[in-house]
Amino acid sequence: MKTLAIIGGSGLTHLRNLTVRERRVMRTPYGEPSAPMVYGLVGGHEVIFLPRHGHGHTIPPHSVNYQANMWALKECGVSDVIAVNAVGAINTALAPGTLVLPDQIIDYTYGRAHTFFGSHPEPVTHIDFTHPYCEALREVLRDGASRAGLALAPRGTYAATQGPRFETAAEIRKLERDGADIVGMTGMPEAALARELGLCYASLSVVANYAAGKVEGEIDLRTIERHLESGTTKARMLLEHAIPRLYGA
Structure with missing residues (x-):
């Protein structure tokens, strides 16, 4: 039986269409998750919602406890995770x-707890990460966009950077040479941790701005907020x- 979790990012700190039934505080071997798990119904289907940055959006990307978040979702019986970035x-x-459904990711983060393996004496474990996102869930999202009549970029390479600062124009040129289409600060190690736990994980990325150097002038936070509002509505x-x-309806 499938159980879906939605991880909300910047601009999606709550689900307006979620009928809340319960909030559950979780404890994990890796500390506390970003917030209590919010159990509710969307269209009659059970969903667990977790705001990645906390309910008050107070946790910066490099300080998110990704291990605790993913472990807690697994403990709650989650099988599928849609992450909004x-x-x-x-x-x-x-x-x-624009909404983007990335199919590849490049990790430029550092200093983040990026694996569940290695904290206890055990054989070395490697996961296959050739295709970092769950294709079955990506197909569900593509179908959802079609049903909603929404444009969706069906693929792209996500560059995960450290944050919380935005990148320099030179860094963006490097990422572009590396083959990246979009850049964000929360894509890793979340995706890899989900794979280690056997969760079907996909990202729904909301473009909030052009990256540094792609347009004239500096990145304006008020403009980002405006685009995030329209993008998260979609x-x-x-x-x-x-x-x-996802639930077969």
Whole structure:
């Protein structure tokens, strides 16, 4: 039986269409998750919602306890995870407000607890990460976009950077040479930890701005907030149509 979790990022600190039934505080061997697990119903289907940055959006990307978050979701019986990520566009064809369904990721983060393996004496364990996102869940999201009548970029490479600062123009040029289409600060180690736990994980990325150097001037936070608002409205619509599909409706 499938149980879906939605991890909300910047711009999606709560689900307006979620009928809340319960909030559950979790403890894990890796500390506390970002917030209590919110149990509720979307269109009659049970969903667990977790705001990645805490309910008050107070946890910066490099300080998120990704291990605790993913472990807690697994303990709650979650099988599938849709992660919403705010990103900047390196590929200028992806205008602010665009929804992107990345199919690849490059990890540029450092100093984050990035694996569940190695903390106890045990044989060395390697996971296959050739395709970092769950294709079955990506298909559900593509179908949800189609049902909602929303445009969705069906693929792209996500560059995960450390944050919390934005990148320099030179760094963005490097990421572009590396093949990245979008850049964000929360994609890793979340995706890899989900794979280690056997969770079906996909990212729904919301383009909030053009990356540094892609347009004239500096990155404006008020403009980002405006694009995030419109982009997350689309993301909510997509989720409303995708969730029944995941549960076979």
